[in-house]
Amino acid sequence: MSDSLIRLDGIHKWFGDNHVLKGIDLEMSQGQVVVVIGPSGSGKSTLLRCVNLLEEPTSGKVFFDGAEITDIRTDLNKVRANMGIVFQAFNLFPHMTAEGNIVVALKKVLKVEDAEAHKRAKDELERVGLPHKTDAYPSQLSGGQQQRVAIARALAMRPKLMLFDEVTSALDPELVKEVLDTMRALADEGMTMVVVTHEMGFAREVGSRLIVMDEGKIVEDGNPREVFANPQQERTKSFLSHVL
Amino acid sequence: MASAAATMERPPRGLELVKQQSTPEALAVLGVGALAILLALLGPLVVLLMNGFTPLEDLVSGFKSGAFRGVLWTAVGLGALAIAGAGLIFKRQGTKISREETIAAAILGIQAIVLSLLLIGFAGGDVQKFAQNYLDFRIIGEQDPGLKDFFNAAKNTVVLAFSAEFFGVVLGLVFAVFAISKRAVVRAPARVYINLFRGTPLILQIVFIGVGLPIGLGINIPAYRAAIIALSLNAAAYSAEVFRAGIQSIERGQLEAARGLGMSYMQAMRYAILPQAVRRVIPPLMNEFVILIKDTALVLVLGLTAGERELMTYGDFGVANTFNATFFILIAAGYLAVTLPLIRVVNAVERKLRSGLVGVGA
Numbered sequence: 256m257s258d259s260l261i262r263l264d265g266i267h268k269w270f271g272d273n274h275v276l277k278g279i280d281l282e283m284s285q286g287q288v289v290v291v292i293g294p295s296g297s298g299k300s301t302l303l304r305c306v307n308l309l310e311e312p313t314s315g316k317v318f319f320d321g322a323e324i325t326d327i328r329t330d331l332n333k334v335r336a337n338m339g340i341v342f343q344a345f346n347l348f349p350h351m352t353a354e355g356n357i358v359v360a361l362k363k364v365l366k367v368e369d370a371e372a373h374k375r376a377k378d379e380l381e382r383v384g385l386p387h388k389t390d391a392y393p394s395q396l397s398g399g400q401q402q403r404v405a406i407a408r409a410l411a412m413r414p415k416l417m418l419f420d421e422v423t424s425a426l427d428p429e430l431v432k433e434v435l436d437t438m439r440a441l442a443d444e445g446m447t448m449v450v451v452t453h454e455m456g457f458a459r460e461v462g463s464r465l466i467v468m469d470e471g472k473i474v475e476d477g478n479p480r481e482v483f484a485n486p487q488q489e490r491t492k493s494f495l496s497h498v499l
Numbered sequence: 500m501a502s503a504a505a506t507m508e509r510p511p512r513g514l515e516l517v518k519q520q521s522t523p524e525a526l527a528v529l530g531v532g533a534l535a536i537l538l539a540l541l542g543p544l545v546v547l548l549m550n551g552f553t554p555l556e557d558l559v560s561g562f563k564s565g566a567f568r569g570v571l572w573t574a575v576g577l578g579a580l581a582i583a584g585a586g587l588i589f590k591r592q593g594t595k596i597s598r599e600e601t602i603a604a605a606i607l608g609i610q611a612i613v614l615s616l617l618l619i620g621f622a623g624g625d626v627q628k629f630a631q632n633y634l635d636f637r638i639i640g641e642q643d644p645g646l647k648d649f650f651n652a653a654k655n656t657v658v659l660a661f662s663a664e665f666f667g668v669v670l671g672l673v674f675a676v677f678a679i680s681k682r683a684v685v686r687a688p689a690r691v692y693i694n695l696f697r698g699t700p701l702i703l704q705i706v707f708i709g710v711g712l713p714i715g716l717g718i719n720i721p722a723y724r725a726a727i728i729a730l731s732l733n734a735a736a737y738s739a740e741v742f743r744a745g746i747q748s749i750e751r752g753q754l755e756a757a758r759g760l761g762m763s764y765m766q767a768m769r770y771a772i773l774p775q776a777v778r779r780v781i782p783p784l785m786n787e788f789v790i791l792i793k794d795t796a797l798v799l800v801l802g803l804t805a806g807e808r809e810l811m812t813y814g815d816f817g818v819a820n821t822f823n824a825t826f827f828i829l830i831a832a833g834y835l836a837v838t839l840p841l842i843r844v845v846n847a848v849e850r851k852l853r854s855g856l857v858g859v860g861a
Contacts, residue, residue, distance in 0.1 A: 309755055336761030346756035350774050359770050360760035405756075412760065 339409025399430030532607030542570035581608030667734025675742030696736035
């Protein structure tokens, strides 16, 4: 209980009349790589965005590092600085260079010294394999490169948890691998990750835990290899038969 | 290999292509059309110049001369010839260039005819009276107000416009951020302000702030300052709407990315959203500025004193003093001297933003 990094407690999310999450209970501990799969519209992305409260649950509680962050008195900015998120559409700031994208939050949110912020930015760009792109603007980078800068931007904050929201879905097929390789290296370093994806190969090889969602509920939760080899639920079987 | 290289050669472009694809007959009608428009544009000018602009009587006799009409009717004839010729040969033109040349010839012909007929009609009217009232430039400098006052007025127009734009943009940005607040108590006053100033005539706002407000508040607001205040408040409402549209045109993901990094809403606005939004709205803002320059004319109603007069007040004073509307022509030229360069700048900036690397969009 105490070693869980994230705990979701009866999360429901309504968008108007649309019941998107129907009572999600989930607990994950440090070092886990949780991969979330499921048909589109099943609530995967909403679930992910409820973890850092970019989407506010209609009801239910979210705990991070032992504290309830759905409590209205929580300083969410502080919490979010501890959780990196990477989006499908990259969402780099187009008016800043790769380095500028990384430096801005370090300086303005974490109040890191200027020199230290630039050093961290360069280190992180090196880590994602783009040391020569510090001065490039997003429009000068390929989709895969932009996404790696977005990952570097999140990592520079030294988060305790990384959230990946279908980060390869907007990429040309030949650019998917470079992003997945970056994520794989991150998982190998022991980063705690929640990964919403359609990449089944990644789910099987990198995930330490697989969650299958359907119609706003978690229908299966277990070791990826076992779930792929031997799905327990009818719904999982039919979904896997369509995507594998 | 050799034949492949031959087909890879760059096809002719520009003048090279024109030379290759033109036909003599298309060039001939194009020449006639060009001649017609040149005659309609420059012919009257040459005739007037030969008659002399001053004294006014020479200018009038130039308009009334047979040469003036003769040169224009010739232009009409040439224009008609270009149209007829173009119509005759158009169907058999086999290249894109020669067809375009034929079409251009006909269009130039039409323009020459329209322009010539307008000028002939004008010369047929009471040119004497028109010239006396609108083109008597001797009057400027002879009496009060003089040419020196004109330059001072032009300076005042520019000062009014720039200060109102400055305060308007600063205030407008604040109102725009208020207007998109998720809190109704913040949003509502901003909307009321914006709609009030967009929904009433500027001239009423100027009168109210320059005349009504000082009475109501029991304070003295100097007219020139009241003019700047009224124009600023009005510009703020319009700038606010431009900024609001700009902010809302930024993809939602930008705000989410900033918040996801732990920035507060205000930090996200300041570092992520506004820099992009401002860049995006520079062209429409400059457009508003061009409008604002002309709107400064409405401070006429405040009755500014001699040294404070802007172009419109200056012109109005001149016309009232001399009973001669030449002052209006002069101030029209004054406004153009400010607005035309600015319009060029707007277009250049717009082009640059559209092609720029550091630009807009994702």
